Amino acid sequence: MEGGTTLSDLYQSSRRLLMRTRDGIEKLERLETTSTSLDSSELSYSLKRDISQIQGLCAEMDRLWRSVAAKGQRDLWRRKVEQVAEEVESLKDSLNKYMQRNHRRTMEAKERAALLERANGDNARVLQIFDEEAQAMQSARNSSMMLDDAYTSGVSILSKYAEQRDRLKRAHRKALDVLNTVGLSNSVLKLIERRHRVDKWIAYAGMIVTLIVVVAFWRWTH
Secondary structure, three states, X not given: OEOOEOHHHHHHHHHHHHHHHHHHHHHHHHHHOOOOOOOOHHHHHHHHXXXXXXXXXXXXHHHHHOOOOOHHHHHHHHHHHHHHHHHHHHHHHHXXXXXXXXXXXXXXXXXXXXXXXXXXXXXXXXHHHXXXXXXXXXXXXXXXXXXXXXXXXXXXXXXXXXXXXXXHHHHHHHHHHHHHHHOOOHHHHHHHHHHHHHHHHHHHHHHHHHHXXXXXXXXXXX
């Protein structure tokens, strides 16, 4: 006996702790086989603390049984202490295996979450690509419509220039007829012809400029 604590007291305490530890490990294993998401870290920590306490009691009992006077009692206590030590080692091994499995499940859950996050990110990227493609197609359609409008405007302008040229020709012929009728001089007629040629080149220049603008706009949009 030392400090009022006997070998029997230590043994009884170790047995109670062994029973509580065994029940706790069984509870952990039951939780492991269910779909519950309860946090078992607090229970695991409590079991580790109980196992450490039992190992401390074993060390104390191992010291005390050696001082028992009667050989029969000494051998009995030695077997009891060894049995407690074996049981606590077995429970410690069971707890360590559970914690390893739990750690592996935790890592697998994190990996699945990371894969799911990456998959969601890839889906978002695909949707972004489709959106960009749709915007590009819409922009191409808008450019095509603008080019069609520009082409139509260019054709209309060229048609007006052609009509204007025809009107100038008709006006020129009428003017020549009138001048011939009134008998104007050849110099006046030549002056009128030069003016007609100038007007004609102005019309041609306007048509060319319009054509250049249409071609340049088409190349810019493509």
